[in-house]
Amino acid sequence: MELATLALVVLMLAFATIQVGLYYHARKVAQSAARQGVETGRQFGASEGDGLAQAQNYLARYGNSVRGAQVSSAGSSAQQIRITVTGDVATLVPGFELHVSQHADGPIERWTNP
Template sequence: MTRRRCERGSATLETVVLWPAVFLLIFGIVHAGLWFHARNVALSAAREGTRAASMDDGSGGAARAAEFLTATTDGTVMRVGDIHETTDAGTVTVTVTGSSTTLIPGWRVDVSQSATAPIRRWTAP
């Protein structure tokens, strides 16, 4: 009987230690999913911008990426910081930067994705 008295409260102590770790794991998984989704949205916008710019002699990619973000998200997935377009001799690159939605107030997780495509030029034979 003395053995049972020594173990009194052990289940409560195990619960107090275990549940915060479980909640931290669950919130970590959800937060990672939100970040990954924001990354995919930024990459899709950058690809859409480069596709449009490659067909239009290397211009208009940033505007098309902004249109894509407006049409596909309502600002809850990610907050867009900047959409930057650069063109060199034969390629165009569109970079979308911003921050992912977080579950922890005040914590900022940056997202930056870019895509590059060749500029298509039409020539007469």
């Protein structure tokens, strides 16, 4: 009986450790996708749509851990671009949902008079 209880506790700790790892990995992928989009969208002559497309391409290649990912540019202005990536984390326990949301922003390159 003690062995069964101890095995259950060890198994739960192992699943919790794996789930924490999946969460942080999904968070990092979402942050990297947002950063890639900002770096593309802030270049001189690029549009906000170019940044969104780059973030979506990044997620298509590496975003298996972020399910149902949504990319938006809410909060962008004429001088600043902001890309937000949101989605759900893959989970080991059915019915247990974790949500991740990451953003990146940066100034848009433009010509100015000295």
